[in-house]
Amino acid sequence: MNHASNHPDAWHARYVAEAAARAGAVVIRDRAGKAHTVEMKGTNDFVTEADKAAQDAVVQVLRRSFPEDTILAEEQDDSEGSSADFSGRRWIIDPIDGTTNFMHGIPPYAVSIALQQDDAIVAAVVFDVPHDRLYAAVSGGGATCNGIPIAVNDAATLPEAVIATGFPYRRTSHTDLYLDVIGTLLPTVRGIRRHGAASIDLVRVAEGAYGAYYEMDLKPWDVAAGALIVREAGGRVTTIGGAEGLHPLFDAQVVATNSRLHATMQDALAPLHHIHA
Numbered sequence: 001m002n003h004a005s006n007h008p009d010a011w012h013a014r015y016v017a018e019a020a021a022r023a024g025a026v027v028i029r030d031r032a033g034k035a036h037t038v039e040m041k042g043t044n045d046f047v048t049e050a051d052k053a054a055q056d057a058v059v060q061v062l063r064r065s066f067p068e069d070t071i072l073a074e075e076q077d078d079s080e081g082s083s084a085d086f087s088g089r090r091w092i093i094d095p096i097d098g099t100t101n102f103m104h105g106i107p108p109y110a111v112s113i114a115l116q117q118d119d120a121i122v123a124a125v126v127f128d129v130p131h132d133r134l135y136a137a138v139s140g141g142g143a144t145c146n147g148i149p150i151a152v153n154d155a156a157t158l159p160e161a162v163i164a165t166g167f168p169y170r171r172t173s174h175t176d177l178y179l180d181v182i183g184t185l186l187p188t189v190r191g192i193r194r195h196g197a198a199s200i201d202l203v204r205v206a207e208g209a210y211g212a213y214y215e216m217d218l219k220p221w222d223v224a225a226g227a228l229i230v231r232e233a234g235g236r237v238t239t240i241g242g243a244e245g246l247h248p249l250f251d252a253q254v255v256a257t258n259s260r261l262h263a264t265m266q267d268a269l270a271p272l273h274h275i276h277a
């Protein structure tokens, strides 16, 4: 729990974020299943007109209530070099997390919105659009899905756990290491899933479906909202080395677990430890 715990401002932010996510979802649903204008930002890194329109809808709702706040959003020109060092209030937005899924008509994909206040995330919403599931959290106030409290599972060993990850597809220089780690994990876990939307992987840890999730090379908007939701559901989110706070958002390494599996996962992922943003 941090300094902003359960603060009325954080609750207000959470409700505005929900309205913003729903506004984004209206745009996304309207365009789902239709032909898209697709641009390539890099290798296998796509943006469609739906990402941009959804971001506009989200930002419009946030701006109406909080015109002074800073915005850090994926489809914004100056987002690339963002750093964790920030003081004040900053909204961290991914208008469609899971764009490749969206483009191919494969659920899930989500709108992800988090509010950073100084050195902490204080409010968060992840809206799984195709499943109509709205996950939310306020720092110190617990986590919910469609208004019902959620909690991590209690698996204490990997054979009791289904885990999730994302495969590297932009930077392939570490593919061998990644496959080695999967080779080590595969015989020890109940199953490994790759669903293509980091925010959804995180909320599935929060609601007890997955015991753990890890991925490299992510951006702050992939992780910011989901990380608070996991923590508020009783889970733990760090880098492989165990750095807490904003590090797993900005250091391109995230390990999220039900807490009990954390040390085991850190050990299993140790070969990836030296890979950073």
Ligand code: IPD
Pocket: 046, 094, 096, 097, 098, 099, 100, 166, 167, 195, 196, 197, 198, 199, 215, 217, 218, 219, 222
């Ligand atoms: C991506 C998804 C995916 C993860 C990628 C992210 P995007 O976000 O979360 O699961 O593996 O690294 O970039 O590009 O669809 O917003």
Ligand code: CA
Pocket: 094, 096, 097, 098, 198, 221, 222
């Ligand atoms: Ca994303």
Ligand code: CA
Pocket: 051, 074, 094, 095, 096, 097, 098, 099
């Ligand atoms: Ca995105």
